[in-house]
Amino acid sequence: MSIRGLKKKQPKTFKVKIITVDAEMEFSCEMKWKGKDLFDLVCRALGLRETWFFGLQYTIKGMCTWLKMDKKVLDQEIPKEDPVSFNFLAKFYPEKVEEELLQEVTQHLFFLQVKKQILDEEIYCSPEATVLLASYAVQAKYGDYDPNFHEPGFLAQDELLPKRVLRQYQLTAEMWEEKITAWYAEHRGIARDEAEMNYLKIAQDLEMYGVNYFPIAQNKNHTDLLLGVDAKGIHIYSINNRFSPNKSFEWSAIRNISYSEKELTIKPLDKKAEVFKFFSSQLKVNKLILQLCIGNHDLFMRRRKVDSIEIQQMKAQAKEEKARKKMENQRLAREKQLREEAERAKEELERRLFQLEDEARQANEALLRSQEAAELLAEKAQIAEEEAKLLAQNAAEAEQERQRLEITALKTKEEKRLMEQKMREAELIAVKLVKESDRRAKEAEHLKQDLQEAREAERKAKQKLLDITRLNYPHMVKYPQYSPSDTRDANFDKGSIKLDLKDIDLKRLSFEIEKERLDYLEKSRKFEDRLKELKSEIHALKLEEKQSGLYF
Secondary structure, X not given: OOXXXXXXXXXXXXXXXXXXXXXXXXXEEEOOOEHHHHHHHHXXXXXXXXXXXXXXXXXXXXXXXXXXXXXXOOOOOOOOOOOEEEEEEEOOOOOOHHHHOOOHHHHHHHHHHHHXXXXXXXXXXXXXXXXXXXXXXXXXXXXXXXXXXXXXXXXXXXXXXXXXXXXXXXXXXXXXXXXXXXXXXXXXXXXHHHHHHHHHHHHOOOOOOOOEEEEEEOOOOOOOEEEEEOOOEEEEEEXXXXXXXXXXXXXXXXXXXXXXXXXXXXXXXXXXXXXXXXEEOOHHHHHHXXXXXXXXXXXXXXXXXXXXXXXXXXXXXXXXXXHHHHHHHHHHHHHHHHHHHHHHHHHHHHHHHHHHHHHHHHHHHHHHHHHHHHHHHHHHHHHHHHHHXXXXXXXXXHHHHHHHHHHHHHXXXXXXXXXXXXXXXXXXXXXXXXXXXXXXXXXXHXXXXXXXXXXXXXXXXXXXXXXXXXXXXXXXXXXXXXXXXXXXXXXXHHHHHHHXXXXXXXXXXXXXXXXXXXXXXXXXXXXXXXXXXXXXXXXXXXXXXXXXXXOO
């Protein structure tokens, strides 16, 4: 036999991609493998022992189908792609999650799947319940709430609420985060697995939890009903209401379920009860319904029987694991508490140390300030001493100035007295001048009157002389052409001389009067100027007296 013949032939394989809710994995699947071989490989990779809840789902021709465990993978109608994609999902749901989900990995996979169904609105949840569930999801992801670490906006990238709820209420993302954080802060001390279990315990009470819906009809022409299959039984719903079933059949009350082509028959355990028949759109739908019914019924019956050795061992291990985790959590909580107390004590010591350092710094600063103040006081004392000397010197100078001012004041008083005397004399002179002015004015008036009288007498004399001349020389008047020129000229010259002499005396008299008046006006102006000078000197003396009074 050749060496090559001794070598074991490598089996032919094809690639598959397994998609869980939060991860993707790739495996090499042998051509001869059945669905159970691939399923077990995936379960081993995930460390999953509670395999009866799960299955491998794929989509073909728009319809979701589960991989059959007892049939070869390649013999089934799987997608023709490389790698072939399967979704690893929960196929059956427990009635009571806290009692039936034993492994933490099982619980985590259920938590992720139910959470996705709620966010995708495959399971209806009220807005209040969605906020509470979101708070448990945040606790499972982030641990205990720490306001110093979980600052506003830390949930901005997390999808926590269904879009229906966000549309229903006109709230901002910050408002929703505040509501979720208020609940989240109440979950302090809850571990991740506890938070996920609390999430599932709330979700299992929702009407649409764990229900697979299929459109059916009571006859071949109309699809006006929904058939729901879950862990408790089969339910019939109206097409527009998935919450309250019109009719329910518990697994304990069902004797047989069968299908023929598109017809589905449910036979109750009570033989006298009516047999229900329904029609589905495709034969594949009836096969899928029957497959889900068989699996849920098997689990229903298993729950009501004594647990197998494997289940008992798993429950015991789960119980021990929970006790260990509880102790571990208590220990961690205690350590965390001690660490927090130590941190608080450390912070208190650091705060006290900082306070003491601050007090020491303040004391040093106060000491420096005291030293600076002492030096400043010494400088001020020296300056004060110098100022005292300067003040003494200023006081002596002030005393000398006071004495000088007293002497000046005495002189000022004497000068004031002299000025007042001069003023009085000036006033007397002014009075005399006024009187003299009045007298001269009266004399001028008399002289004017005398002048007027003289001019009037002159006029009359001229008139009289003219009259006399006419009487004495009438021929000169009547016959002027025949009067001897010599005699006429002589007589006229005599009269003219007399008149000229009289005019000259009057002009001289007027000129003297005018000259005296101008002299008087000049003297009056000079006297007024002198009076103004005296008043200015007196005013200056008064100002000096007031200013000198400020020094006393």
